[in-house]
Amino acid sequence: MNTINKTDAVAGILFILIGLAFGAQSLGMELGTSLRMGPGYFPLVLAGILILLGGCILASSFKSIDEEMTAHAWRGMMFILPAPIFFGLTVRGLGFVPSIFFTTLIAALASLKMKPLAALLLSVGVTIFCTLVFSYALGLPFRRFGPWLSFLGM
Amino acid sequence: MDLISNLTLGFATAGTPENLLFCLIGVILGTLIGVLPGIGATATIAMLLPITFQLEPVSSLIMLAGIYYGAQYGGSTTAILINMPGESSSAVTAIDGYQMARKGKAGTALAVAALGSFFAGTVATLLVAIFAPPLTIIALKFGAAEYFSLMLLGLVSAIALAHGSILKALAMVVLGLLLGMVGTDIYTGTPRFTFGITAYADGLNFVALAVGVFGIAEILKNLEGDQDRSVLTTKLGSLWPSRLDLRRMVAPMLRGTALGSALGILPGGGAILASFASYTVEKRLSKTPEEFGHGAIEGVAGPESANNAGAQTSFIPLLTLGIPANPVMALMVGAMIIQGVVPGPNVAAEQPALFWGIIASMWIGNLMLIVLNLPLIGLWVKLLKVPYHILFPVIMAFCSIGVYSVNVNVYDLYAVAGFGLMGYVLMKLRCEPAPLLLGFVLGPMLEENLRRAMILGRGDPTTFLTRPISATLLVMTLIVLVVVLLPQVRKKRAEVFSESD
Known part of the structure; x- marks a missing residue:
């Protein structure tokens, strides 16, 4: 019963990693306040959302059926x-x-x-x-x- | 009357021999590339975009509009003849169109698609001409908060465009937004995510992203199997629909046009939504619903009209607000900006010739399609028989030259390879590229308006809720999000999409 949808799992992990990469870089920039947002503010928020969505995709991969992947080019x-x-x-x-x-x-x-x-x-x-x-x-x-x-x- | 004088100006602009020629070239090229299997309108436009950069802004946008209609028609042709829709919007056409082709009525199906598109295009062009100017007046009342909320609505609606998982579509939108952040920060001048490469300080090249994610990723996917595709071998059949066929297609065509015109205005994939809605409506209204899926002419006429009407009216948010409603419009924004035209409410007032010229050229493009393509269908069918392994090296050469010619920047070519790989990997992971592209284009605008709205609202986030237009838009965003996530709708969506596969 407990099969893992590998496509979804990989996609979820990939989104989390990309989110972490952008997030880490954003922290290196000035964040500012919500009144005067710095260059890092909005990207950091987006990176957070991406990590969250990646987490949801990863979590949902445990409950669904596995799909066959086509050949790689x-x-x-x-x-x-x-x-x-x-x-x-x-x-x-x-x-x-x-x-x-x-x-x-x-x-x-x-x-x-x-x-x-x-x-x-x-x-x-x-x-x-x-x-x-x-x-x-x-x-x-x-x-x-x-x-x-x-x-x-x- | 204003409308008539405006339209006269438009036709005078679009009707010069030079612009007619560019429109014609655009339609031919668009059909030529669009008819290649697996390459949809977005990929076609992305590849041909650089060719238009050498022209005057008006001619360039007219040619682009021609490419757009040609590509769309090319997509319908492959959908009908080999059941390979290049884009999700022609996926619906493939359901009954391909069945008609198998019954030896391919010619009729193609003619019905062309006639339906032309009729819908004519009506929708008129609607754009009537409604765009008053909407620009409303648009001038839009402040930063309204723009932000409207773009949010557009981005959330974009997930209706995607085939598969809603979560993945949302993630792709966010990834697109993040990629849009690359480059110099507009307020402080700080370089962001450029890895110290000064060539990326102006941001990632939009054409490189579009060509990579749509064009190159698509080629890689087609190379997976490296096998021949089956081209329809049966005869095309008679082109002209019979009297009975014509009678059967009138009502679906009218309904499809109405549906498409209304849904096309919505940001985020109105055209595709319209073609699915039209198919569902026709199936429900039909006296013989069992014919659907087995070559019902209504199933081609309705969705094709809806699709084309939606494609046309999706110019309204672009021309009035500068907000692209779908990936194709996103490409149009990119082209306009490269031409030095800032899309938005000021275009109509400041450059009436350009504004009305584009509207007139929409209709001319549609007319050319029908005059040109019906007799040329035989030629397009021959083109379908050219083996893929001869086509894609040519496409790669054009892509490379095209991307390089935008800015004469070799880093854009490295970016194309990177985006091609990224697009392919994401495609393998069943993540669709369309929401990503939309996010990429809207990203910088979204951030700029958010920051401006927060400064104007003195750092109080309730500014988005206390302004009535902005609040309405946010409520609509929430409704879209809830509706898409509703279990029944999710099931229905899955059904509709699986039917088209």
């Missing part, structure tokens, strides 16, 4: 999340064109169905399209080829 996380980070790290140095090419390529690797050649072709296509649309047509102020490639004479 490990491969997806491994390639999708680094894509924008890579773009951020290289868009200034490498420039827009090579940076968006590799960003698309990295993202394309997230699916097992993508064959290497298809991924390459797709990335080339996306790069040409994006360069035409964003750089030439919309005129976004990006350097097409950055300083890291200056040795190539571009």
Whole structure:
């Protein structure tokens, strides 16, 4: 009878931890009075509410039935999340064109169905399209080829 | 008459060839992305938002409105054709729409959805034009205490939007509020929760949050199975509804429009509430309730009209009070602020061309949808057949460029990855992202008005109760909270949502 709903339990604990993190940081700031609230006042109240709600969710997880969790997208996380980070790290140095090419390529690797050649072709296509649309047509102020490639004479 | 001269100004603004073109591009792009399975209106707008930043404020907001209608229609298309509603508001459409499609009446279902939406959109646009100006006058009487109470009402109503647990939805609202606190404190200039990164001193980027939590989290979820989805293989069937179909859809359409217009004004997910309410009403009024769930045309016409009417009238609180009624409107606020327009009662007085231009463009956007999309349905169906593993790298490239182009700040790209992960984890834990986004947008406004109200009230918290408008709003908040938590309503809610799954 006493099964634990793991989804709810984890959610509850997560909310409590986030609440504690925000709360601890708020205490480091000036709290002020309720007449003149300092920067820490409102966040501290919110953190308290979040901890309370997290506690309620955790408590309710003991009374409900467990649910099956779907598969985790490990491969997806491994390639999708680094894509924008890579773009951020290289868009200034490498420039827009090579940076968006590799960003698309990295993202394309997230699916097992993508064959290497298809991924390459797709990335080339996306790069040409994006360069035409964003750089030439919309005129976004990006350097097409950055300083890291200056040795190539571009 | 004021109304006519105002509407003339609006149509003159929205009707310039340039703005018509942007509206058209918006509708096409919106439908294009919105028709992708699993991507709803909110995610679509979040992804396309950065494209509009290069334009003039009026054109940009008109294009956004176009994207919005396109995305909504795209969502209904996937709901009908492959039973995959991108957003909870088109979940109701999927119940009977998909059944109609399985019976070979997909074309009719799509046409009924489009016609119902257009009719509702026309009526609701007129309502916005009539009621927005007088409401701005009331809005000018709002002080800090009233704003605080109204936002509280909006946030609490937002939990009606969420599918699952009410506690989790509340927690997501609070988490959103906390994330909204990141950045420099407006009164003292103290940096808060920035981890010493000066790039976050202006607060977390709203577009980064929206794209991460909606767009990227959604992609990750779709990659879980990494399997093909089944696209409807049967024929679309005839597009044009038969005379009998038309006769059957009139009454539900009218009722849906009325319900949607009324509920859409409520802050916090009026449109979705309206489509569920309309479905329930139609089922109850129908002489053949057993047909519902098996392809009843009333079950498509009513909720689609209600949904669209609600979507339209939810512009009223945005344009008059500057308070977004749902996540899409929250995105609109974000876009307006980036364009240097502060949403609120002053917009109508100070920028009449912008104000009336947006209202007129709502109707134009709806018209374009029906002219454009009915003939193009075949094309959208083909698009549904493009394999997902080709689509998502393209989406990722657009997201990266889009987020970066907002502020040309690379930290926003790191934030996108972080929010994507956060959104995915929360989604796995069955916490819906919509209340979080609403909390994030309202957070800074909520705090500012709370602090101002307390200073004006000399530190006396009863100021919220002694001011009549504020007290009324707080009582309404309490009623909403009690109603949602009532055991019968909870059971009913669970039933409605499970029916749509």
